[in-house]
Amino acid sequence: MLSPTRSSAEAILKTVVTTVSTILQESTSAIAERKEESNDADDSEPSKKKFKDDTEVETSAAKTIYPPQPRLLKKRKVCVSFGYCGAGYFGLQRNAKDKIHRTIEDELVEAFVKVDAIPQAHADDMSKMCFQRAARTDKGVSAVANLVSLKLSPLENLTQLVNDQLPKQIRMFGVKRVAASFNSKNSCDARTYIYILPTYAFCPIEEITSESYRITAEVLQLVKDVSSEYLGSHNFHNFTSGKKFTDPSARRHIFSINVAEPFMKENVEFTIITIKGQSFMLHQIRKMTNTIQQAYNADKIDIPKAPPLGLVLEKLHYDRYDKKFGNDGQHEPLTWEDAQTEITTFKEEIIVPHIIKKEITDKSMLKWLSFLPCHHFDRLSPFYPPGAYTGVGRGLYLLQQQQESSAKLDDDDDDNGADE
Secondary structure (H helix, E strand, O other): OOOHHHHHHHHHHHHHHHHHHHHHOOOOOOOOOOOOOOOOOOOOOOOOOOOOOOOOOOOOOOOOOOOOOOOOOOOEEEEEEEEEOOOOOOOOOOOOOOOOOOOHHHHHHHHHHHOOOOOHHHHHOHHHHOOEEOOOOOOOOEEEEEEEEEEEOOOOOHHHHHHHHOOOOEEEEEEEEOOOOOOOOOOOOEEEEEEEEEHHHHOOOOOOOOOOOOOOHHHHHHHHHHHHHHOEEEEOHHHOOOOOOOOHHHEEEEEEEEEOOOEEEOOEEEEEEEEEEOOOEOOEEOOEEOOOHHHHOOOOEOOOOOOOOOEEEEEEEOHHHHHHHOOOOOOOOOOOHHHHHHHHHHHHHHHHHHHHHHHHHHOHHHHHHHOHHHOOOOEOOOOOOOOOOOHHHHHHHHHHHHHHHHHHHHOOOOOOOOOO
C-alpha cells in the first residue's frame, strides 16, 4: 500500500500528466499529405488569348490608358514560429464564424491580413492557405514557441510588420520557407511542455497545506521517483476524454520527465515539471499528476485535471524534417536559434511572471487541492462516478462532463486536441 505522502505525490503528478498528455495525444501515425495546391486564383490573372484574324477598329477617340497593376507576390509554403500568454483568450484555435470568443489565431490571422501577407478570403476560409497548427492549446494555456504552417506572400520584414499589429502578449519570432510536404502537426517528432506549480501541491496529507509549506529533499526525491513511472510507452486512455483502452492512438511515449529544484517568488515556493513526449492527448498532462499504474489498465479511473494556468508549451521538435531538409540548400532547420534570445526573454518577462502572479492572487492550485477529497481515484462505475462521494463533488463532476462535452464539439482535426 502506498504511503499517504506517495499517494499525494502521485495524485498531483497524475493530474499534471493528464493535462499535458491530453494535449500531446495527437495521432502519431503519418497522415498522407495533400498535394500542395497550385497558386490561388488571385495570385495571377489568366492570360488573354489573341487571334491572328483579330482587327482593330480605328476611332478618333483617344485610347483610355490604365495605370499598371502591382504584381502580386507568389505565395510560398512557410512555417511561422510564435509565442503567447494565453490569458484573456479562449485558447489557440480559430473559428472564423465565432465573432465573440477571441482566440490567439484570430489575432495572428488578422495581422497577416493587415500586412497583406494573405487575402481576407483566406482568413475567412483557412483551408485555402493550407493552414495547420503544430499543437492546439486550450483556454488559459500559454506557449513559449508554437508553430503554424501555411501559404503566404513572403514580404520583407514580415516578422516586424506582423508584430506591429499584435498585442504584446503575442509575439512572432520568425518565418521560414518549408518543403511542400511539410505539415506543422504531422511532421513534429516530439513536444515539450512545462507545468509551473507551487510546491505545496506535494504537501504530505498529514501536514496542513498552505503557502508557507517548503518541500523537503525527501519529498522532492519522492516526486521525482513517482514521475519516472510515466517514462516509456503506455496506454494513456485514462488521461484524456473519449478514448477507449482498445484505441491504438491511446498509446503514447514519454521520453523524459524532470522536476526542477524549488525556487521562491513572493514568499511562495514553486517548482517546474518538464515533460517531453512524442505526442499528447487532450488533458493528458493535467491528469498525469494522479494515480499511475492502475490508470494504464483497461478500467476507467477517476482522474481529475489539474488547473490549466501553469501549463506551457515549451518547445517543438522536428528532428526528422531537419535531417532531411534542413541543409538541402533551399530550406533551414526549424531550430530558431537566431531568435532564441527573444524567445527566452518573452518567456521570462511575459509568460512566467503572469503565471506566478495569477497563481498567488487566485490560488487556483490551492482551491483545486481542496476539492481532491471529492474524488475517489478508483475504478469508475455507474454508482461511483468521479467526485460522487459528496454533493459538491457530484456537482463538479456534472459541470466537468458538460465542459468536456463542449470541448469535444470544438475539436477539429487535432486528434482530440493537442492538450492544453
